[in-house]
Amino acid sequence: MLRKHAIINMTSEMHGRYENDVLPALQKQKREPQDWRDIQSAMQDDPVYRFYSTTRYNAQEMCYLSVQPTIERNLDQMNSIAKALADKPVVGGSLQLDAELSIPPYVSQLDVHLAPGYTHREHGPDDIAQGAVVAQGGRVFTGQHPFRKSYGTVAQSVSHFVKQQFPALRPVRVLDLGTCSGKNLLPFKERFPDIDLYGIDVGAPVLRYGHACAENEGVAAHFSQQNAEQLNFDDGFFDIITSSFFLHEIPVASTKRVIAECMRLLRPGGVMVHMELPNETAVSDYENFFWNWDTKNNNEPFYTRFRSQDVVGLCQEAGFPADSTFARLIPDIAGNGVEVANACIAGDRETPPHGRGGWFVFGGQKPL
Numbered sequence: 456m457l458r459k460h461a462i463i464n465m466t467s468e469m470h471g472r473y474e475n476d477v478l479p480a481l482q483k484q485k486r487e488p489q490d491w492r493d494i495q496s497a498m499q500d501d502p503v504y505r506f507y508s509t510t511r512y513n514a515q516e517m518c519y520l521s522v523q524p525t526i527e528r529n530l531d532q533m534n535s536i537a538k539a540l541a542d543k544p545v546v547g548g549s550l551q552l553d554a555e556l557s558i559p560p561y562v563s564q565l566d567v568h569l570a571p572g573y574t575h576r577e578h579g580p581d582d583i584a585q586g587a588v589v590a591q592g593g594r595v596f597t598g599q600h601p602f603r604k605s606y607g608t609v610a611q612s613v614s615h616f617v618k619q620q621f622p623a624l625r626p627v628r629v630l631d632l633g634t635c636s637g638k639n640l641l642p643f644k645e646r647f648p649d650i651d652l653y654g655i656d657v658g659a660p661v662l663r664y665g666h667a668c669a670e671n672e673g674v675a676a677h678f679s680q681q682n683a684e685q686l687n688f689d690d691g692f693f694d695i696i697t698s699s700f701f702l703h704e705i706p707v708a709s710t711k712r713v714i715a716e717c718m719r720l721l722r723p724g725g726v727m728v729h730m731e732l733p734n735e736t737a738v739s740d741y742e743n744f745f746w747n748w749d750t751k752n753n754n755e756p757f758y759t760r761f762r763s764q765d766v767v768g769l770c771q772e773a774g775f776p777a778d779s780t781f782a783r784l785i786p787d788i789a790g791n792g793v794e795v796a797n798a799c800i801a802g803d804r805e806t807p808p809h810g811r812g813g814w815f816v817f818g819g820q821k822p823l
């Protein structure tokens with residue numbers, strides 16, 4: 456409730472405060488904001504902003520803190536169930552861990568989005584704790600959110616978009632980069648029942664947890680511990696490569712290597728779709744001020760820099776032809792329903808903004 460209050464109610468109050476008080480005062484002084492940084496400076500010491508920011512920060516920490524005691528109490532049992540499923544998968548999925556993998560500093564050196572231990576910290580052998588903390592804390596995070604109507608809603612929406620937009624694709628394999636526990640990988644199976652699911656992440660605990668959950672749900676998925684900047688799959692192995700909420704967490708130099716890997720790993724005609732935060736140029740100065748909050752307050756140091764990139768340009772730099780690349784909003788399928796969603800995809804209806812019924816995606820198609 457607190458998280459929802461901060462991100463929905465207080466966000467709207469803060470916008471009102473800006474429009475009705477802060478902006479008119481600046482205009483009166485002939486100091487109209489020129490960009491989001493000017494808005495940030497104007498709002499920084501405002502009590503409404505400060506209260507919002509403090510509440511949001513604390514709510515974020517509480518998402519993870521609130522689930523830790525239950526997980527700690529049940530950890531031994533959960534670890535042994537996950538280990539048994541890893542040793543002997545029941546539905547044909549797999550788990551490959553690499554104890555030698557060097558965890559990139561942008562993951563290991565800070566508690567990304569205030570999740571203590573994030574996705575990689577190991578508290579003991581065969582440990583799934585961080586998988587459970589991040590996944591269950593994530594459920595608290597989105598629990599009351601009016602625009603997150605189903606678990607895995609991003610993959611449900613992206614897979615629907617791919618099916619509508621690329622009807623000739625007939626995908627055999629999909630790869631999800633930074634899959635964590637596979638929340639936004641598994642729904643591809645609902646849309647494409649014959650597809651093989653692959654998910655990679657640098658964090659072993661989240662992969663152990665994700666693999667166990669997938670097996671428990673009866674979905675065969677192949678999880679492996681790898682760095683998305685350099686992957687061990689053969690050239691042209693995948694028909695679809697996707698990611699969600701991933702690229703803004705890594706430096707732009709790393710993003711370039713990831714997109715180059717996507718180009719290598721797609722088969723001709725294969726499609727890359729990354730769901731991400733909206734580009735700086737795609738939204739208003741006020742929204743940029745709102746989105747970039749995470750950079751300084753949520754341990755997401757690459758957020759602003761990522762958002763200022765020309766993402767279509769990054770795809771073209773990696774070899775995706777200009778006429779195949781895209782950056783656009785797609786409709787959230789759970790929130791809008793299939794009919795409205797199809798109208799949005801076809802361009803017959805306006806897609807709602809990112810995070811409020813729509814999602815920002817970008818990508819391209821490898822030439823045939």
Ligand SMILES: C[S@@+](CC[C@H](N)C(=O)[O-])C[C@H]1O[C@@H](n2cnc3c(N)ncnc32)[C@H](O)[C@@H]1O
Binds near residue numbers: 634681704
């Ligand atoms: C915000 S989470 C997104 C999780 C998931 N895709 C979702 O939609 O909920 C970002 C994930 O990327 C992973 N990650 C960060 N850097 C990575 C890298 N270089 N290679 C693979 N995974 C990475 C993190 O461990 C984390 O699980």
